[in-house]
Amino acid sequence: MLSGQEEEFRKSLLKKWIRDLSPLDSRISVFTHIRDIPYAIIPEWKSADDTIRMMVMENKGWCGPKHRLLMWMFDQMGIKTEPVLIPFRWQDQPFRYPELIRQLLVLLPDSTHLCCKACLDNQWHIIDATWDSALINADFPVNCRWDGMSDTIPAVSGFYPVEKNRLPITSPKAPFYQINFIKELNRWLEEVRLNHK
Template sequence: MSSLVNAKYSEWTRSLDTRRSMIAIFEHIRDIPYSLEVPMTDPGTAPEQMLRLGKGYCGPKHFLLAEMYKKMGLNVVFATIAFVWNDPDFHYPPELRALTTRLPVAHHLACRVQIGWRWVLVDATWDPPLKKGGFPVNENWDGYSETQCAVKPLRSAVRTAFCRTATSEACRTKNEAELCPLDGKKDHREAEDHSRYYREIVTKRKPEDIEQIHRFYQEFEVWLVKIRELE
Protein backbone atom coordinates (compact mmCIF):
# COMPACT_ATOMS: atom_id res chain seq x y z
CA MET A 1 0.00 0.00 0.00
CA SER A 2 1.52 3.32 -1.10
CA SER A 3 1.85 6.25 1.29
CA LEU A 4 -1.00 8.09 -0.45
CA VAL A 5 -3.32 5.08 -0.33
CA ASN A 6 -2.40 4.49 3.29
CA ALA A 7 -3.11 8.14 4.14
CA LYS A 8 -6.52 7.97 2.46
CA TYR A 9 -7.30 4.74 4.29
CA SER A 10 -6.53 6.38 7.62
CA GLU A 11 -8.51 9.50 6.72
CA TRP A 12 -11.59 7.60 5.53
CA THR A 13 -11.76 5.12 8.42
CA ARG A 14 -10.64 7.22 11.38
CA SER A 15 -12.73 6.50 14.52
CA LEU A 16 -15.10 4.19 12.62
CA ASP A 17 -15.98 0.57 13.37
CA THR A 18 -15.59 -2.14 10.72
CA ARG A 19 -19.00 -1.80 9.09
CA ARG A 20 -18.93 1.99 8.96
CA SER A 21 -15.35 1.86 7.65
CA MET A 22 -16.48 -0.44 4.83
CA ILE A 23 -19.26 1.97 3.92
CA ALA A 24 -16.98 5.01 4.11
CA ILE A 25 -14.35 3.42 1.85
CA PHE A 26 -17.05 2.34 -0.59
CA GLU A 27 -18.63 5.79 -0.76
CA HIS A 28 -15.34 7.65 -1.19
CA ILE A 29 -14.31 5.36 -4.05
CA ARG A 30 -17.77 5.43 -5.64
CA ASP A 31 -17.70 9.24 -5.59
CA ILE A 32 -14.46 9.45 -7.58
CA PRO A 33 -15.63 10.65 -11.02
CA TYR A 34 -15.79 7.81 -13.53
CA SER A 35 -13.43 8.34 -16.44
CA LEU A 36 -11.94 6.20 -19.21
CA GLU A 37 -9.55 8.97 -20.26
CA VAL A 38 -6.35 7.54 -18.74
CA PRO A 39 -5.55 3.78 -18.81
CA MET A 40 -4.66 2.44 -15.35
CA THR A 41 -4.10 -1.27 -15.79
CA ASP A 42 -1.30 -2.01 -13.32
CA PRO A 43 -2.95 -3.04 -10.02
CA GLY A 44 0.21 -2.03 -8.16
CA THR A 45 0.13 1.62 -9.29
CA ALA A 46 -3.45 2.23 -10.47
CA PRO A 47 -4.96 3.11 -7.03
CA GLU A 48 -2.42 5.86 -6.34
CA GLN A 49 -2.59 7.09 -9.93
CA MET A 50 -6.37 7.40 -9.67
CA LEU A 51 -6.20 9.23 -6.34
CA ARG A 52 -3.70 11.72 -7.75
CA LEU A 53 -5.74 12.34 -10.92
CA GLY A 54 -9.05 12.46 -9.06
CA LYS A 55 -10.80 10.23 -11.59
CA GLY A 56 -10.81 6.63 -12.77
CA TYR A 57 -12.87 3.71 -14.04
CA CYS A 58 -13.95 0.34 -12.68
CA GLY A 59 -10.44 -1.21 -12.73
CA PRO A 60 -8.53 1.21 -10.49
CA LYS A 61 -11.61 1.79 -8.34
CA HIS A 62 -11.86 -1.87 -7.42
CA PHE A 63 -8.12 -2.39 -7.12
CA LEU A 64 -8.25 0.35 -4.48
CA LEU A 65 -11.35 -1.00 -2.77
CA ALA A 66 -9.85 -4.49 -2.57
CA GLU A 67 -6.55 -3.17 -1.22
CA MET A 68 -8.28 -1.26 1.56
CA TYR A 69 -10.71 -4.03 2.43
CA LYS A 70 -7.88 -6.54 2.61
CA LYS A 71 -6.09 -4.19 5.00
CA MET A 72 -9.17 -4.53 7.21
CA GLY A 73 -8.80 -8.32 7.11
CA LEU A 74 -11.67 -8.95 4.71
CA ASN A 75 -11.59 -11.65 2.03
CA VAL A 76 -11.94 -10.14 -1.44
CA VAL A 77 -11.88 -11.53 -4.97
CA PHE A 78 -12.07 -9.76 -8.33
CA ALA A 79 -15.11 -10.39 -10.51
CA THR A 80 -14.64 -9.87 -14.24
CA ILE A 81 -18.04 -9.45 -15.87
CA ALA A 82 -18.82 -9.59 -19.59
CA PHE A 83 -21.25 -6.93 -20.85
CA VAL A 84 -22.09 -4.72 -23.83
CA TRP A 85 -22.04 -0.92 -23.82
CA ASN A 86 -25.30 -0.78 -25.79
CA ASP A 87 -27.41 -0.79 -22.65
CA PRO A 88 -30.96 0.46 -23.31
CA ASP A 89 -31.11 2.07 -19.85
CA PHE A 90 -28.16 4.39 -20.50
CA HIS A 91 -29.46 7.71 -21.87
CA TYR A 92 -26.98 7.96 -24.72
CA PRO A 93 -27.34 10.72 -27.32
CA PRO A 94 -28.13 9.21 -30.76
CA GLU A 95 -24.59 9.45 -32.14
CA LEU A 96 -23.08 7.73 -29.12
CA ARG A 97 -25.78 5.06 -29.14
CA ALA A 98 -24.88 4.29 -32.75
CA LEU A 99 -21.23 3.84 -31.77
CA THR A 100 -22.15 1.30 -29.07
CA THR A 101 -23.77 -1.00 -31.63
CA ARG A 102 -20.37 -1.54 -33.28
CA LEU A 103 -18.42 -2.38 -30.13
CA PRO A 104 -17.30 -5.89 -29.14
CA VAL A 105 -18.20 -7.46 -25.82
CA ALA A 106 -16.53 -5.53 -23.00
CA HIS A 107 -15.40 -6.64 -19.53
CA HIS A 108 -16.21 -4.89 -16.28
CA LEU A 109 -14.37 -5.28 -12.96
CA ALA A 110 -16.02 -5.33 -9.53
CA CYS A 111 -15.29 -7.02 -6.20
CA ARG A 112 -16.86 -9.87 -4.32
CA VAL A 113 -16.40 -9.55 -0.59
CA GLN A 114 -17.01 -12.12 2.11
CA ILE A 115 -19.33 -10.45 4.61
CA GLY A 116 -20.31 -12.84 7.37
CA TRP A 117 -21.01 -16.18 5.70
CA ARG A 118 -21.92 -14.72 2.28
CA TRP A 119 -19.90 -13.56 -0.71
CA VAL A 120 -21.57 -10.40 -2.02
CA LEU A 121 -20.96 -8.21 -5.03
CA VAL A 122 -19.62 -4.76 -4.09
CA ASP A 123 -19.59 -2.39 -7.07
CA ALA A 124 -18.40 1.22 -6.64
CA THR A 125 -18.23 2.13 -10.32
CA TRP A 126 -20.64 4.96 -11.08
CA ASP A 127 -20.41 8.28 -9.20
CA PRO A 128 -23.75 9.85 -8.11
CA PRO A 129 -24.02 12.59 -10.81
CA LEU A 130 -24.13 9.86 -13.48
CA LYS A 131 -27.54 8.75 -12.21
CA LYS A 132 -28.90 11.50 -14.48
CA GLY A 133 -27.54 9.53 -17.44
CA GLY A 134 -29.37 6.34 -16.50
CA PHE A 135 -26.44 4.65 -14.76
CA PRO A 136 -27.27 2.37 -11.78
CA VAL A 137 -25.56 4.27 -8.96
CA ASN A 138 -25.29 2.37 -5.69
CA GLU A 139 -26.60 4.82 -3.13
CA ASN A 140 -27.07 4.21 0.59
CA TRP A 141 -25.17 0.90 0.72
CA ASP A 142 -25.61 -0.70 4.16
CA GLY A 143 -22.24 -2.49 4.27
CA TYR A 144 -23.87 -5.91 4.14
CA SER A 145 -26.29 -6.32 1.24
CA GLU A 146 -25.33 -7.03 -2.34
CA THR A 147 -24.99 -3.93 -4.52
CA GLN A 148 -26.28 -3.59 -8.05
CA CYS A 149 -23.81 -4.48 -10.75
CA ALA A 150 -22.72 -1.40 -12.71
CA VAL A 151 -23.53 -3.20 -15.95
CA LYS A 152 -25.94 -5.88 -17.09
CA PRO A 153 -23.91 -9.12 -16.99
CA LEU A 154 -24.03 -11.20 -20.15
CA ARG A 155 -24.81 -14.78 -19.29
CA SER A 156 -22.76 -17.34 -21.15
CA ALA A 157 -25.50 -18.12 -23.67
CA VAL A 158 -25.77 -14.51 -24.84
CA ARG A 159 -22.21 -13.22 -24.73
CA THR A 160 -22.29 -12.13 -28.39
CA ALA A 161 -25.87 -10.83 -28.50
CA PHE A 162 -27.43 -8.45 -25.98
CA CYS A 163 -30.15 -9.99 -23.84
CA ARG A 164 -33.07 -7.56 -23.49
CA THR A 165 -34.12 -9.25 -20.27
CA ALA A 166 -30.75 -8.61 -18.63
CA THR A 167 -30.72 -6.59 -15.43
CA SER A 168 -28.11 -5.09 -13.11
CA GLU A 169 -28.85 -7.69 -10.47
CA ALA A 170 -25.87 -9.85 -9.61
CA CYS A 171 -25.59 -13.22 -11.38
CA ARG A 172 -26.36 -15.29 -8.30
CA THR A 173 -29.07 -16.52 -6.02
CA LYS A 174 -29.61 -14.63 -2.78
CA ASN A 175 -28.78 -17.68 -0.69
CA GLU A 176 -25.54 -18.54 -2.46
CA ALA A 177 -22.64 -18.55 -0.01
CA GLU A 178 -19.92 -20.46 -1.85
CA LEU A 179 -17.12 -18.75 -3.69
CA CYS A 180 -17.35 -20.11 -7.22
CA PRO A 181 -17.45 -18.74 -10.76
CA LEU A 182 -20.93 -17.44 -11.55
CA ASP A 183 -22.67 -17.35 -14.89
CA GLY A 184 -21.42 -14.23 -16.63
CA LYS A 185 -18.41 -13.80 -14.30
CA LYS A 186 -14.81 -14.88 -13.95
CA ASP A 187 -13.41 -14.62 -10.43
CA HIS A 188 -9.76 -14.13 -9.46
CA ARG A 189 -8.32 -14.01 -5.98
CA GLU A 190 -5.38 -11.79 -6.95
CA ALA A 191 -5.40 -8.55 -8.94
CA GLU A 192 -2.44 -9.76 -11.00
CA ASP A 193 -4.42 -12.83 -12.11
CA HIS A 194 -7.29 -10.62 -13.22
CA SER A 195 -4.88 -8.37 -15.14
CA ARG A 196 -3.32 -11.35 -16.88
CA TYR A 197 -6.77 -12.68 -17.83
CA TYR A 198 -7.85 -9.26 -19.14
CA ARG A 199 -4.69 -8.90 -21.24
CA GLU A 200 -5.43 -12.25 -22.84
CA ILE A 201 -8.86 -10.96 -23.82
CA VAL A 202 -7.80 -7.60 -25.28
CA THR A 203 -4.93 -9.07 -27.31
CA LYS A 204 -7.54 -11.01 -29.32
CA ARG A 205 -9.32 -7.85 -30.46
CA LYS A 206 -9.22 -6.92 -34.13
CA PRO A 207 -7.66 -3.59 -35.20
CA GLU A 208 -11.05 -2.29 -36.32
CA ASP A 209 -12.53 -3.15 -32.91
CA ILE A 210 -9.74 -1.28 -31.15
CA GLU A 211 -10.37 1.76 -33.36
CA GLN A 212 -14.09 1.72 -32.54
CA ILE A 213 -13.36 1.35 -28.82
CA HIS A 214 -11.02 4.34 -28.78
CA ARG A 215 -13.54 6.47 -30.64
CA PHE A 216 -16.29 5.44 -28.23
CA TYR A 217 -14.15 6.21 -25.19
CA GLN A 218 -13.47 9.73 -26.47
CA GLU A 219 -17.13 10.48 -27.17
CA PHE A 220 -18.24 8.80 -23.96
CA GLU A 221 -15.87 11.01 -21.94
CA VAL A 222 -17.33 14.16 -23.51
CA TRP A 223 -20.85 12.98 -22.73
CA LEU A 224 -20.03 12.27 -19.07
CA VAL A 225 -18.77 15.85 -18.68
CA LYS A 226 -22.09 17.12 -20.05
CA ILE A 227 -24.06 14.91 -17.65
CA ARG A 228 -22.16 16.30 -14.67
CA GLU A 229 -22.90 19.84 -15.83
CA LEU A 230 -26.66 19.24 -15.71
CA GLU A 231 -28.47 20.80 -12.78
Protein backbone atom coordinates in the same frame (compact mmCIF):
# COMPACT_ATOMS: atom_id res chain seq x y z
CA MET B 1 3.89 -6.58 -5.08
CA LEU B 2 3.40 -2.96 -4.07
CA SER B 3 6.35 -0.61 -3.80
CA GLY B 4 6.90 0.87 -0.34
CA GLN B 5 5.84 4.28 -1.60
CA GLU B 6 2.61 2.91 -3.14
CA GLU B 7 1.74 0.97 0.02
CA GLU B 8 2.36 4.05 2.17
CA PHE B 9 0.14 6.14 -0.12
CA ARG B 10 -2.73 3.65 0.17
CA LYS B 11 -2.36 3.23 3.94
CA SER B 12 -2.40 6.99 4.43
CA LEU B 13 -5.55 7.26 2.30
CA LEU B 14 -7.26 4.45 4.19
CA LYS B 15 -6.40 6.03 7.54
CA LYS B 16 -7.87 9.34 6.37
CA TRP B 17 -11.08 7.71 5.13
CA ILE B 18 -11.81 5.59 8.21
CA ARG B 19 -10.43 7.71 11.08
CA ASP B 20 -12.48 7.25 14.28
CA LEU B 21 -15.18 5.18 12.51
CA SER B 22 -16.71 1.87 13.59
CA PRO B 23 -15.93 -1.19 11.43
CA LEU B 24 -19.32 -0.91 9.68
CA ASP B 25 -19.00 2.83 9.07
CA SER B 26 -15.41 2.30 7.90
CA ARG B 27 -16.44 -0.05 5.11
CA ILE B 28 -19.25 2.32 4.09
CA SER B 29 -16.82 5.24 4.05
CA VAL B 30 -14.29 3.39 1.88
CA PHE B 31 -17.03 2.31 -0.52
CA THR B 32 -18.49 5.83 -0.73
CA HIS B 33 -15.15 7.54 -1.32
CA ILE B 34 -14.27 5.12 -4.12
CA ARG B 35 -17.73 5.21 -5.68
CA ASP B 36 -17.64 9.01 -5.81
CA ILE B 37 -14.43 9.14 -7.84
CA PRO B 38 -15.89 10.28 -11.19
CA TYR B 39 -16.02 7.44 -13.70
CA ALA B 40 -13.77 7.89 -16.73
CA ILE B 41 -11.80 5.46 -18.87
CA ILE B 42 -8.19 6.57 -19.34
CA PRO B 43 -6.59 4.13 -21.84
CA GLU B 44 -3.09 5.54 -21.41
CA TRP B 45 -3.14 4.59 -17.70
CA LYS B 46 -3.93 0.91 -18.27
CA SER B 47 -0.32 -0.27 -18.30
CA ALA B 48 0.89 2.06 -15.52
CA ASP B 49 2.12 0.58 -12.23
CA ASP B 50 0.61 3.46 -10.24
CA THR B 51 -2.86 3.56 -11.82
CA ILE B 52 -4.55 3.68 -8.41
CA ARG B 53 -2.43 6.62 -7.24
CA MET B 54 -3.15 8.42 -10.53
CA MET B 55 -6.87 7.74 -10.13
CA VAL B 56 -6.94 9.25 -6.64
CA MET B 57 -4.74 12.23 -7.53
CA GLU B 58 -6.61 13.01 -10.78
CA ASN B 59 -10.01 12.16 -9.21
CA LYS B 60 -11.19 9.99 -12.11
CA GLY B 61 -11.04 6.30 -12.94
CA TRP B 62 -12.91 3.24 -14.17
CA CYS B 63 -14.02 -0.06 -12.64
CA GLY B 64 -10.59 -1.74 -12.68
CA PRO B 65 -8.59 0.59 -10.42
CA LYS B 66 -11.66 1.45 -8.36
CA HIS B 67 -12.22 -2.17 -7.35
CA ARG B 68 -8.54 -3.04 -6.99
CA LEU B 69 -8.33 -0.20 -4.43
CA LEU B 70 -11.57 -1.30 -2.75
CA MET B 71 -10.33 -4.89 -2.43
CA TRP B 72 -6.96 -3.76 -1.07
CA MET B 73 -8.61 -1.52 1.54
CA PHE B 74 -11.13 -4.17 2.56
CA ASP B 75 -8.29 -6.69 2.89
CA GLN B 76 -6.46 -4.21 5.17
CA MET B 77 -9.62 -4.04 7.28
CA GLY B 78 -9.72 -7.84 7.61
CA ILE B 79 -12.50 -8.34 5.03
CA LYS B 80 -11.92 -11.18 2.56
CA THR B 81 -12.49 -10.21 -1.08
CA GLU B 82 -12.44 -11.83 -4.51
CA PRO B 83 -12.53 -10.20 -7.94
CA VAL B 84 -15.66 -10.66 -10.07
CA LEU B 85 -15.47 -10.35 -13.86
CA ILE B 86 -18.70 -9.71 -15.76
CA PRO B 87 -18.71 -9.94 -19.58
CA PHE B 88 -20.94 -7.20 -20.99
CA ARG B 89 -21.67 -5.08 -24.03
CA TRP B 90 -21.98 -1.30 -23.88
CA GLN B 91 -24.71 -1.68 -26.51
CA ASP B 92 -26.91 -3.67 -24.09
CA GLN B 93 -26.91 -1.14 -21.26
CA PRO B 94 -30.06 0.90 -20.44
CA PHE B 95 -28.24 4.24 -20.32
CA ARG B 96 -29.76 7.21 -22.16
CA TYR B 97 -26.86 7.57 -24.58
CA PRO B 98 -26.72 10.65 -26.82
CA GLU B 99 -27.07 10.04 -30.56
CA LEU B 100 -23.34 10.30 -31.34
CA ILE B 101 -22.50 7.58 -28.81
CA ARG B 102 -25.33 5.36 -30.08
CA GLN B 103 -23.74 5.54 -33.54
CA LEU B 104 -20.35 4.51 -32.13
CA LEU B 105 -21.83 1.51 -30.28
CA VAL B 106 -22.38 -0.43 -33.51
CA LEU B 107 -18.91 -1.90 -33.85
CA LEU B 108 -17.80 -2.03 -30.24
CA PRO B 109 -16.47 -5.44 -29.16
CA ASP B 110 -17.66 -7.21 -26.02
CA SER B 111 -16.06 -5.90 -22.85
CA THR B 112 -15.40 -7.09 -19.29
CA HIS B 113 -16.41 -5.32 -16.10
CA LEU B 114 -14.53 -5.76 -12.81
CA CYS B 115 -16.23 -5.54 -9.44
CA CYS B 116 -15.72 -7.74 -6.38
CA LYS B 117 -17.21 -10.02 -3.77
CA ALA B 118 -16.66 -9.31 -0.08
CA CYS B 119 -17.26 -11.65 2.84
CA LEU B 120 -19.32 -9.58 5.28
CA ASP B 121 -20.59 -11.20 8.47
CA ASN B 122 -19.73 -14.64 7.05
CA GLN B 123 -21.68 -14.14 3.83
CA TRP B 124 -20.37 -13.26 0.37
CA HIS B 125 -21.85 -10.16 -1.26
CA ILE B 126 -21.35 -8.46 -4.63
CA ILE B 127 -19.90 -4.98 -4.10
CA ASP B 128 -19.85 -2.55 -7.02
CA ALA B 129 -18.60 1.02 -6.63
CA THR B 130 -18.33 1.85 -10.34
CA TRP B 131 -20.72 4.70 -11.06
CA ASP B 132 -20.41 8.01 -9.21
CA SER B 133 -23.59 9.50 -7.73
CA ALA B 134 -24.19 12.19 -10.35
CA LEU B 135 -24.69 9.55 -13.07
CA ILE B 136 -28.04 8.49 -11.65
CA ASN B 137 -29.50 11.31 -13.81
CA ALA B 138 -28.70 9.32 -16.95
CA ASP B 139 -30.21 6.04 -15.67
CA PHE B 140 -26.94 4.53 -14.50
CA PRO B 141 -27.47 1.94 -11.72
CA VAL B 142 -25.70 3.95 -9.02
CA ASN B 143 -25.41 2.39 -5.57
CA CYS B 144 -26.32 5.59 -3.72
CA ARG B 145 -26.79 4.37 -0.17
CA TRP B 146 -24.93 1.17 0.65
CA ASP B 147 -25.65 -0.14 4.15
CA GLY B 148 -22.27 -1.88 4.46
CA MET B 149 -23.88 -5.33 4.74
CA SER B 150 -25.86 -6.12 1.58
CA ASP B 151 -25.30 -6.84 -2.09
CA THR B 152 -25.08 -3.83 -4.36
CA ILE B 153 -26.45 -3.56 -7.89
CA PRO B 154 -23.90 -4.60 -10.55
CA ALA B 155 -22.86 -1.65 -12.70
CA VAL B 156 -23.67 -3.44 -15.96
CA SER B 157 -26.15 -5.90 -17.37
CA GLY B 158 -23.87 -8.79 -18.17
CA PHE B 159 -24.19 -11.95 -20.19
CA TYR B 160 -22.76 -15.44 -20.03
CA PRO B 161 -20.92 -16.26 -23.27
CA VAL B 162 -21.97 -19.93 -23.12
CA GLU B 163 -25.62 -18.86 -23.15
CA LYS B 164 -25.30 -16.30 -25.93
CA ASN B 165 -24.73 -17.21 -29.54
CA ARG B 166 -22.64 -14.17 -30.26
CA LEU B 167 -19.70 -13.88 -32.61
CA PRO B 168 -16.83 -11.62 -31.50
CA ILE B 169 -16.44 -8.42 -33.49
CA THR B 170 -13.31 -8.64 -35.62
CA SER B 171 -13.81 -5.61 -37.84
CA PRO B 172 -10.59 -3.64 -38.45
CA LYS B 173 -12.62 -0.55 -37.54
CA ALA B 174 -13.33 -1.79 -34.00
CA PRO B 175 -10.25 -0.17 -32.34
CA PHE B 176 -11.09 3.15 -34.02
CA TYR B 177 -14.65 2.94 -32.70
CA GLN B 178 -13.41 2.03 -29.21
CA ILE B 179 -11.09 5.05 -29.02
CA ASN B 180 -13.82 7.41 -30.19
CA PHE B 181 -16.42 5.78 -27.96
CA ILE B 182 -14.21 6.25 -24.88
CA LYS B 183 -13.58 9.90 -25.74
CA GLU B 184 -17.28 10.62 -26.31
CA LEU B 185 -18.36 8.60 -23.26
CA ASN B 186 -16.01 10.56 -20.97
CA ARG B 187 -17.24 13.85 -22.47
CA TRP B 188 -20.90 12.89 -22.07
CA LEU B 189 -20.43 11.81 -18.43
CA GLU B 190 -18.87 15.18 -17.68
CA GLU B 191 -21.96 16.87 -19.17
CA VAL B 192 -24.24 14.66 -17.04
CA ARG B 193 -22.31 15.74 -13.92
CA LEU B 194 -22.51 19.43 -14.84
CA ASN B 195 -26.28 19.15 -15.28
CA HIS B 196 -26.53 17.35 -11.92
CA LYS B 197 -25.15 20.34 -9.98
